[in-house]
Structures are given as C-alpha cells and as structure tokens.
Amino acid sequence: QQQVKQxxxxxxxxxxxxxxxxxxxxxxxxxYFPWYQQFPGKGPALLIAIRPDVSEKKEGxxxxxxxxxxxxxxxxxxDSQPGDSATYFCAASKNAGGTSxxxxxxxxxxxxxxxx
Amino acid sequence: SQTIHQWPAxxxxxxxxxxxxxxxxxxxxxxxxxxYRQAAGRGLQLLFYSxxxxxxxxxxxxxxxxxxxxxxxxxxxxxxLLLSDSxxxxxxxxxxxxLDTQYFGPGTRLTVL
Numbered sequence: 001q002q003q004v005k006q007x008x009x010x011x012x013x014x015x016x017x018x019x020x021x022x023x024x025x026x027x028x029x030x031x032y033f034p035w036y037q038q039f040p041g042k043g044p045a046l047l048i049a050i051r052p053d054v055s056e057k058k059e060g061x062x063x064x065x066x067x068x069x070x071x072x073x074x075x076x077x078x079d080s081q082p083g084d085s086a087t088y089f090c091a092a093s094k095n096a097g098g099t100s101x102x103x104x105x106x107x108x109x110x111x112x113x114x115x116x
Numbered sequence: 117s118q119t120i121h122q123w124p125a126x127x128x129x130x131x132x133x134x135x136x137x138x139x140x141x142x143x144x145x146x147x148x149x150x151x152y153r154q155a156a157g158r159g160l161q162l163l164f165y166s167x168x169x170x171x172x173x174x175x176x177x178x179x180x181x182x183x184x185x186x187x188x189x190x191x192x193x194x195x196x197l198l199l200s201d202s203x204x205x206x207x208x209x210x211x212x213x214x215l216d217t218q219y220f221g222p223g224t225r226l227t228v229l
C-alpha cells in the first residue's frame with residue numbers, strides 16, 4: 001500500500017514535443033505529490049509538487065495533473081528541450097502529523113531523452 | 117539560504133573495509149535528515165531518517181548504521197562493506213515537523229571492489 005508505480009521506465013521525445021510521465025499510488029492517506037528531476041551524477045532536485053486539493057498545477061513548461069479518484073498523477077513537459085533530458089521521479093508522502101515524518105515514497109524513475 | 121554538503125564525492129573501498137560518509141546542512145536549525153541509496157538505474161531507497169540529535173530510525177535492515185552527533189550533521193557508517201553496498205548515497209533534509217519537501221545533497225558515489 002506504500003508503493004508508487006511510475007511509467008514509462010524510459011521515454012524518447014523530439015525537441016518541441018510533449019513528455020508525459022505517469023504515476024499511480026494506492027495509499028489514500030498520501031497528501032503531497034512532488035516530482036524530482038535528476039541529472040547524471042547529481043542529487044535529485046524538486047521540480048514541482050501538488051496537493052490533492054487541486055487537480056492541476058503549472059510552473060512554466062511543467063504541469064502536474066492530479067486525479068484523486070483514480071489515484072493517479074502525471075507530469076507533462078511542454079515544448080520539451082534537450083536540456084530536459086534527465087531522470088524524473090514521482091513521489092508521495094502522508095501528512096507529517098503522527099509518525100510519518102514526511103517520509104517520501106518514490107517511484108522507480110523515468111529516463112527522459114529529448115532529441116534535438 | 118540553506119545548503120547541504122556531502123563528502124566524499126566519490127569513494128572506492130575494498131570489501132570488508134569500514135565506511136564513513138558525512139552530510140552537513142547549513143542555514144537551518146533542527147532539520148529532519150535522511151539517508152537514501154540509489155542503485156544504478158533504480159529508484160531511491162530510504163535507509164535512515166532522523167528527527168533530532170541522537171534520534172535515528174532505520175528503514176531497511178542492513179550492515180549500515182547512521183548517527184547524528186550534531187543538529188546539522190548526519191553520518192552513514194559501516195564496519196565491513198559488502199559488494200552490495202555499492203551505489204549512490206544521497207543525504208536529504210526537510211524542515212522540522214516533517215513538512216514534505218526534501219532537499220537533496222550532491223551525493224556520494226561508492227564502489228566496493
């Protein structure tokens with residue numbers, strides 16, 4: 001029930017195209033859903049995050065869509081650029097109240113390659 | 117602003133040798149601290165987390181241990197490394213009270229031969 005399932009494992013997109021990465025979760029107690037971007041040899045960096053009180057959040061070319069009833073959320077990268085080539089991780093956590101201490105459960109990652 | 121440091125950046129160790137990885141955070145007080153391991157091509161596995169000095173919780177049984185001797189210092193150790201300990205080790209911090217956003221350090225690449 002703690003799993004977050006991410007797909008696809010890898011994705012190849014042409015420059016200017018739309019990249020879409022999907023995640024599904026089981027634990028309905030999750031209430032925070034961040035996406036992290038990781039370049040080779042670097043630590044993950046927070047990209048964008050959403051809470052279940054909204055269905056969509058947009059920051060620049062990056063949009064999270066959230067479907068609470070389906071327990072799914074996705075990352076859309078518009079006008080994908082070669083510089084977006086990285087590994088993307090979705091994650092989820094429960095409210096820090098109680099004993100969760102904000103522990104994140106990560107998906108397995110998606111390797112995105114944007115061809116020029 | 118807050119900064120998180122990890123060292124060393126890379127490490128090659130023989131099987132059976134000890135390990136000590138260090139993580140320090142600047143610019144914040146009483147952070148929650150986390151150690152993750154990332155195997156090649158895999159996701160992030162939470163190893164330990166700490167909500168205060170001397171308070172360590174283990175997520176995965178293994179031959180690793182963690183300590184928090186100071187408020188903003190987190191150390192990952194092993195007495196005897198195994199081949200399976202190879203990986204990319206990441207330290208992260210979040211605001212006290214476990215509020216959600218975690219910020220990651222640059223990582224340590226450990227190769228056990």
